[in-house]
Amino acid sequence: MAVYTEVSDDELARFLAGYELGRLLSYKGIAEGVENTNYLVHTSDGTFILTLYEKRVDVDDLPFFLGLMEHLSARGVNCPLPVRDRNGNVLNELAGRRAALITFLEGVWPKRPKVEQCFELGKALARMHIAGEGFRLRRANALGISGWRPLFDKFSARAEEICAGLDGMISEELRFLELAWPLNLPQGIIHADLFPDNVFFVDDRLSGIIDFYFACNDALAYDVAVCINAWCFDGASAFEPAKGAALLKGYDSVRPLSERERDAMPILARGAAMRFLLTRSYDWLNTPKDALVARKDPADYIRRLAFHQSVGSIADYAPQLIS
């Protein structure tokens, strides 16, 4: 949530001269995104987001992310569209960083998603999965199941600083997930981080999806499981069945989950909770308390994981749909 790289008016004017975007009217550094520096840019042609990619982003991944946004946008997904410069490039350099301009999407993200918004989110996720078909680039999920144990090894010795018993709990759960993880589910492009702050609404209409910087190839149903974790628990990490039902109903209305995907949902949800428990725990232990970026409490995902461990089948995520 910070501007890591300052861009001067002269630098930006030189950069924009490479694009056909009219005159620069204003630009403001915005507190969006944890990884990169973002500016909101007004030109006489419209409003854009200028992103400068900071050190934590692997520049080799940028063609995948930017190409994916172009691919999805061309197939009707409301997502930012990278702007091509006069030479047809979407990636350039600015202030010593790789930089791209993307179109600005209006909309606000819901701090407390409503049931109807979960339904809209489910539909949009399914549409995105279908629109992702045919994208020519591939990217492995660095934070998928094969990445969890190496990440845990980096902090397991300090896990008890977060809460008593966490080291053993994660170890046991990882063993279970590695044994039982389903490998034969339909694959495709997933967003992998579709939290409410990456989904915009205007008047309860879903106006756009942003932040594709964790997107990768993985099981489509895993993306649904991430959204169950991200959208369907209240502030005290209690599951909200009406939201789970709405999300799954919305998704199914566009891309019906297969029997195998439905059977796998409880373990996929455990895996998704594990993924965020691991990254939040690592960040918790490695971010200074007074840092620019607010630390997110790992305990939220200990509670979610415990709920998923108690779930018998996908019906438990959507009781209204069954009854």
Add this chain to the structure above:
Amino acid sequence: MAVYTEVSDDELARFLAGYELGRLLSYKGIAEGVENTNYLVHTSDGTFILTLYEKRVDVDDLPFFLGLMEHLSARGVNCPLPVRDRNGNVLNELAGRRAALITFLEGVWPKRPKVEQCFELGKALARMHIAGEGFRLRRANALGISGWRPLFDKFSARAEEICAGLDGMISEELRFLELAWPLNLPQGIIHADLFPDNVFFVDDRLSGIIDFYFACNDALAYDVAVCINAWCFDGASAFEPAKGAALLKGYDSVRPLSERERDAMPILARGAAMRFLLTRSYDWLNTPKDALVARKDPADYIRRLAFHQSVGSIADYAPQLIS
């Protein structure tokens, strides 16, 4: 340069319902201003800045600042205009803070002002001084000459941490300024902090002046002296005569400085350098090195002060005008 107070979508929607500004389309926390939290807000009626006033601002001063912007705007100054809510109020509450909505001004501030921009700045400053006439509220300059010694007393014991000899240098200069400070100059509303980052340009045309949160009643020519310090030195703190000449020529073309104001300019410039030397020194000693807000080097103003001490008359600020 940070968002200190987070505002949720629901909170903002409730707040905006009190105004006639159409539908909320989006809002982004922006990295503008050191004292307050600012959001850039798009509604179906236009673009606005939402400011939440943080602890460092005295809320009793807010009617002065907001009233001044209304007064100046009504008299043709391009500055933000506070938006009145349905009840006619410009000041409300949001997320536990006093909050105001003001109109958004397009423009970018010049990191390295050009000579022509100094000329435009001079004209705009003089216009603002004239437009300020008749404003019914008053506010003393808390960082005027009577405030300098109390501020120095807060850190003088540690002044040598900044550089050897600073304690004695400031003591001696303060004694001189207190003895020689001119008290009979034309008074009015001054901006008091008109640095380049508070002045916007579009295509070299001055498009607006922002950030009136240091504005107060004081000698008008002191505002010119602040601008000489803020606009007419290069990155190594060397005076740039062409910029000084342009600034003074621009100002004089709208509001010619009187003989007394011209005579006083060298000491006013010393005083302005002292004001920023004092606040920067205090902040330097009291801001953690890794804080959100970048510390500004006090040495820039030690060098400026030394230059002003060497100046014989206003002619030294604008040699081209004399020759």
